[in-house]
Amino acid sequence: MISSVIFYLLKKGAHxxxxxxxTGEVAEQTGVSQQTASRKLISLERDGLITRVGGxxxxxxxxxxxxxxxxxxxxxxxxxxxxxxxxxxxAGIGEGAFFVKQKKYMQGFDKLLCFKxxxxxxNVSIGENDIEKRLQLREQKAIIINGFKxxxxxxxxxxxYRCAINGIPAAVIFPEMSVHGLQVLEIIAPYNLRKxxxxxDGSEVKVExxxxxxx
Amino acid sequence: MISSVIFYLLKKGAHxxxxxxxTGEVAEQTGVSQQTASRKLISLERDGLITRVGGxxxxxxxxxxxxxxxxxxxxxxxxxxxxxxxxxxxAGIGEGAFFVKQKKYMQGFDKLLCFKxxxxxxNVSIGENDIEKRLQLREQKAIIINGFKxxxxxxxxxxxYRCAINGIPAAVIFPEMSVHGLQVLEIIAPYNLRKxxxxxDGSEVKVExxxxxxx
DNA sequence: ATTACTAATTCACGAGTAA
DNA sequence: TTTACTCGTGAATTAGTAA
Numbered sequence: 001m002i003s004s005v006i007f008y009l010l011k012k013g014a015h016x017x018x019x020x021x022x023t024g025e026v027a028e029q030t031g032v033s034q035q036t037a038s039r040k041l042i043s044l045e046r047d048g049l050i051t052r053v054g055g056x057x058x059x060x061x062x063x064x065x066x067x068x069x070x071x072x073x074x075x076x077x078x079x080x081x082x083x084x085x086x087x088x089x090x091a092g093i094g095e096g097a098f099f100v101k102q103k104k105y106m107q108g109f110d111k112l113l114c115f116k117x118x119x120x121x122x123n124v125s126i127g128e129n130d131i132e133k134r135l136q137l138r139e140q141k142a143i144i145i146n147g148f149k150x151x152x153x154x155x156x157x158x159x160x161y162r163c164a165i166n167g168i169p170a171a172v173i174f175p176e177m178s179v180h181g182l183q184v185l186e187i188i189a190p191y192n193l194r195k196x197x198x199x200x201d202g203s204e205v206k207v208e209x210x211x212x213x214x215x
Numbered sequence: 216m217i218s219s220v221i222f223y224l225l226k227k228g229a230h231x232x233x234x235x236x237x238t239g240e241v242a243e244q245t246g247v248s249q250q251t252a253s254r255k256l257i258s259l260e261r262d263g264l265i266t267r268v269g270g271x272x273x274x275x276x277x278x279x280x281x282x283x284x285x286x287x288x289x290x291x292x293x294x295x296x297x298x299x300x301x302x303x304x305x306a307g308i309g310e311g312a313f314f315v316k317q318k319k320y321m322q323g324f325d326k327l328l329c330f331k332x333x334x335x336x337x338n339v340s341i342g343e344n345d346i347e348k349r350l351q352l353r354e355q356k357a358i359i360i361n362g363f364k365x366x367x368x369x370x371x372x373x374x375x376y377r378c379a380i381n382g383i384p385a386a387v388i389f390p391e392m393s394v395h396g397l398q399v400l401e402i403i404a405p406y407n408l409r410k411x412x413x414x415x416d417g418s419e420v421k422v423e424x425x426x427x428x429x430x
Numbered sequence: 431a432t433t434a435c436t437a438a439t440t441c442a443c444g445a446g447t448a449a
Numbered sequence: 450t451t452t453a454c455t456c457g458t459g460a461a462t463t464a465g466t467a468a
Contacts, residue, residue, distance in 0.1 A: 001219075001246075004216075007285065007289050010289050010292055010293055011288055011289055011292050012292075013292055013427075013429075015292075015293065016429050017429070022431095022432065022433085023432075023433065023434085024432075024433095031216070032462075032463090033462070033463050033464080034432090034433085034434095034463095035433095035434075035435090035462075035463060035464080035465095036461080036462055036463070038432095038433060038434055038435095039434080039461085039462085041433095042434080055432080055433090064293070067289070067293065068290075068293060068294075070222065071286055071289060071290045071293070072290075073226055074222045074225050074226055074282070074286060075283075075286045075287075075290060077225050077226050077227075077228060077230075078225055078230065078279070078282065078283060078286070079283075212228075214228075214231055214232070237450095237451065237452085238451075238452065238453085239451075239452095247443080247444090248443070248444045248445085249444090249451090249452085249453095250443075250444055250445080250446095250452095250453075250454090251442075251443060251444070253451095253452060253453055253454095254442085254443085254453080256452095257452095257453075270451080270452090
């Protein structure tokens with residue numbers, strides 16, 4: 001478990017190289033006695049979170065990974081995450097509109113994204129370089145629009161994130177059962193974006209996705 | 216003191232609005248009993264880190280500030296901080312060269328920045344918009360080159376950060392007793408940057424400063 | 431100087447439970 | 450349901466100290 005002792009060691013740069021750190025110093029900085037600091041370092045070492053050689057301390061990869069994950073999660077929630085994609089408009093097959101129009105989805109969008117989308121999706125093909133960012137995005141906490149059943153057909157849930165396309169508020173959606181691969185972002189907005197932004201197939205657009213930010 | 220309970224609350228977005236969070240939930244997520252979670256929330260409330268109204272929890276500004284500070288510090292150390300300045304070359308008064316040439320400083324640069332600088336400084340005037348970033352930079356942990364006394368004269372310490380100017384490794388220095396204001400960044404590098412980058416007064420350059428990153 | 435053991439102590443914990 | 454009280458227990462902490 002990542003403790004304040006690990007945070008202190010990381011602040012000291014003990015993840016890059018062995019750093020001379022005494023138990024007394026840790027004690028003072030984390031508000032415990034020297035003996036407790038000693039015990040904590042021993043137990044961190046036993047748990048494989050640090051290694052010690054000759055009074056110098058190194059934080060292990062394991063601990064670095066855990067710490068980074070925790071910090072990222074909290075900081076993303078605290079400050080939001082912004083990812084910018086550059087892409088080009090590509091033609092859809094009209095399938096998007098059918099899904100977006102579904103009443104239950106509409107209700108979900110209105111409630112969770114705070115707008116009623118225009119019945120249609122704008123497909124943006126992102127560059128090779130942005131695929132990595134796309135994967136990063138999917139690690140962010142999404143706004144989930146629940147799926148539902150409609151007699152014969154099942155409509156899966158939709159993960160979404162608020163975004164701005166060329167500065168206009170919108171949302172990027174990742175339907176559970178998407179027909180699109182990693183290359184295409186599906187965008188919905190309160191209006192017909194093609195008209196509003198005068199877009200046609202091949203137009204270049206900038207999509208700035210902001211995760212972990214409220215309406 | 217910022218605890219894992221605060222982190223959990225922040226992940227839940229309890230810094231933006233009151234969030235319904237039960238003691239049982241906190242207990243489960245932080246690996247303690249419901250009773251302990253209850254006690255911890257009570258003590259957080261007593262310490263003014265959270266407030267509770269009708270089962271909903273909000274994290275106070277005080278706690279948010281502390282958490283942000285801690286997270287930033289650790290994350291900066293872990294991942295380094297990168298700040299990009301755009302600026303223009305301006306003429307110096309030759310004073311920089313005199314200081315940089317001092318043997319003691321030279322030794323310090325070589326040891327801490329891992330290069331022997333060309334005896335001269337390149338002055339980059341940054342835009343209005345970048346002043347804020349400059350202040351941000353000075354909050355980062357600097358590489359400190361110690362000052363010294365030379366009989367009559369006192370040479371103050373120099374704070375420095377590694378950087379890349381138009382992609383070339385260099386360092387930006389902030390002498391304790393600088394003649395420059397907030398507008399000008401002083402750059403040193405292993406070579407004559409004016410020649411190497413074919414710069415003249417007024418040339419536009421990009422300076423990417425990377426703090427908290429080793430040589 | 432620093433580390434970490436043992437012994438004494440405390441105070442944090444979970445169980446049980448009332449509201 | 451959830452919260453938070455009391456109480457008994459022991460794990461975690463500090464003091465003292467040896468190495």
